[in-house]
Amino acid sequence: MTRTPVITGVGAVTPLGVGARTLHERWTAGRSGIEDGFGRASEFEPTDHLSIKEVRRSDRFTQLALAAAQEALEDAGWDGGTPGDPDRTACVIGTGIGGIGTLEGQHIVMRDQGAERISPLSIPLLMANAAAGVVAMKHDLRGQSFGTVSACAAGAHAIGTAARLIAYGDADSVVTGGSEAAITPLATAAFAKMDALSDSGISRPFDRRRDGFVMGEGAGILVLEEEEAAKERGARILGYVRGYASTSDAHHLTAPEPSGRGAAKAIELALKDADVSADDIVYVNAHGTSTPLNDRSETNAIKVALGEERASQVPVSSTKSAIGHLLGAAGAVEAIATLLALRDRIAPPTLNYEEPDDGLDLDYVPNEARPLQNGDARALGISNAFGFGGHNAVLCLEAS
Amino acid sequence: MSTTATRQEIEQRVFKALEEFGAEPDQISPDAEFEALDVDSLDLVELAQIVEEEYGVQLKGEDMEGVKTVGQAVDLVMSKLP
Numbered sequence: 001m002t003r004t005p006v007i008t009g010v011g012a013v014t015p016l017g018v019g020a021r022t023l024h025e026r027w028t029a030g031r032s033g034i035e036d037g038f039g040r041a042s043e044f045e046p047t048d049h050l051s052i053k054e055v056r057r058s059d060r061f062t063q064l065a066l067a068a069a070q071e072a073l074e075d076a077g078w079d080g081g082t083p084g085d086p087d088r089t090a091c092v093i094g095t096g097i098g099g100i101g102t103l104e105g106q107h108i109v110m111r112d113q114g115a116e117r118i119s120p121l122s123i124p125l126l127m128a129n130a131a132a133g134v135v136a137m138k139h140d141l142r143g144q145s146f147g148t149v150s151a152c153a154a155g156a157h158a159i160g161t162a163a164r165l166i167a168y169g170d171a172d173s174v175v176t177g178g179s180e181a182a183i184t185p186l187a188t189a190a191f192a193k194m195d196a197l198s199d200s201g202i203s204r205p206f207d208r209r210r211d212g213f214v215m216g217e218g219a220g221i222l223v224l225e226e227e228e229a230a231k232e233r234g235a236r237i238l239g240y241v242r243g244y245a246s247t248s249d250a251h252h253l254t255a256p257e258p259s260g261r262g263a264a265k266a267i268e269l270a271l272k273d274a275d276v277s278a279d280d281i282v283y284v285n286a287h288g289t290s291t292p293l294n295d296r297s298e299t300n301a302i303k304v305a306l307g308e309e310r311a312s313q314v315p316v317s318s319t320k321s322a323i324g325h326l327l328g329a330a331g332a333v334e335a336i337a338t339l340l341a342l343r344d345r346i347a348p349p350t351l352n353y354e355e356p357d358d359g360l361d362l363d364y365v366p367n368e369a370r371p372l373q374n375g376d377a378r379a380l381g382i383s384n385a386f387g388f389g390g391h392n393a394v395l396c397l398e399a400s
Numbered sequence: 401m402s403t404t405a406t407r408q409e410i411e412q413r414v415f416k417a418l419e420e421f422g423a424e425p426d427q428i429s430p431d432a433e434f435e436a437l438d439v440d441s442l443d444l445v446e447l448a449q450i451v452e453e454e455y456g457v458q459l460k461g462e463d464m465e466g467v468k469t470v471g472q473a474v475d476l477v478m479s480k481l482p
Contacts, residue, residue: 051422052420052421052422053421053422053423053438054422055422056420056421056422057422116449116452117449117453119446120442120445120446121442121446124442
């Protein structure tokens with residue numbers, strides 16, 4: 001018997017504000033959450049969402065995850081607790097770096113005041129699995145819970161893994177997504193030192209003038225449930241995780257393989273997993289980082305995976321043009337953005353796209369959202385996420 | 401660092417710390433048990449760091465064993481004042 005993972009709730013905290021639908025509406029309207037070269041989740045006030053104790057006992061990346069999870073669970077109608085057996089409810093949340101703000105702060109304490117003054121909360125706050133653990137604890141999710149760590153693919157890996165937990169029968173529902181809060185002095189300086197960050201502070205994926213990514217922070221959380229169980233309890237079904245695949249470039253520590261070989265393979269396998277063809281895909285939510293290398297290799301990958309003809313027809317846009325790069329949260333936030341775009345049958349825009357680059361000739365939906373021309377066809381899209389280390393993760397989503 | 405801290409001063413400082421830890425202010429009293437205040441062993445390590453820094457009192461893990469109420473913690477600090 002096939003066990004299908006359906007999406008019943010979404011929540012997000014992003015540079016465009018608090019709320020998954022806020023993200024979708026503001027991005028679709030062409031608004032940007034990037035200010036002064038950073039995509040900060042500046043509308044997020046921790047104590048609006050969390051108790052003093054929760055705030056004190058969590059790094060910012062966990063705080064963001066807790067707030068997004070709260071929204072997602074309410075959206076799924078889980079206000080009264082998990083609808084099914086808590087033992088069969090899992091929690092998988094990815095992050096690129098984890099609690100690096102805590103790590104940096106405590107290192108300063110150690111240097112200036114000595115080891116005796118280090119907070120006993122240091123490790124539980126900074127560990128990369130903290131968001132998964134704390135969200136599970138807060139909502140009494142007693143099935144599997146762990147973090148996924150694959151740099152900027154972590155959020156997509158989490159969702160893909162969550163979908164598999166349901167399909168395999170390990171869980172009946174999963175709270176899943178990604179979270180990141182790495183706009184810290186060390187992380188910012190380190191990304192800058194490797195020439196990954198934009199000097200101009202402008203996120204303009206696929207544009208000829210793109211010069212690196214803009215750092216962002218935030219979290220995206222989804223509630224996945226097994227379809228029959230969801231229907232039985234009368235849940236509203238937002239959409240489906242139809243396919244998922246993951247590959248490795250096995251090429252370079254940070255640079256994507258130029259031909260997009262690994263990324264293309266991941267797209268192909270995700271379509272195969274979803275049992276759909278390239279012609280069925282009506283929207284591509286690109287990884288689109290605004291780095292010279294990614295946007296070129298990703299364009300290649302989309303052409304290889306979908307075929308030149310389909311690739312030239314399907315709208316391809318980058319959420320990062322509006323919020324920057326949310327690293328380990330990106331794959332999850334963008335999966336949510338993809339789902340909500342598909343639900344509204346709209347392709348949100350790639351902001352700041354003005355000057356085409358040689359060979360980057362897909363339909364990037366420049367600057368203005370556009371209705372999807374899918375007619376009566378299924379609302380199927382893919383969301384790409386690629387990470388340092390050569391990790392490629394692709395989700396194939398369908399809106400109901 | 402003070403060697404003339406009064407019991408009241410220490411109690412007020414401990415109360416303030418517990419409030420920062422997230423305990424409900426109107427539930428904090430000398431008789432309140434840490435467990436009821438949702439203050440756990442990790443919080444108590446931080447409390448020990450605070451009293452060490454402010455009063456020069458060194459508390460080890462075994463000193464805290466058997467300490468269940470806020471008042472007992474204050475007693476402990478008082479007994480160890482340098």
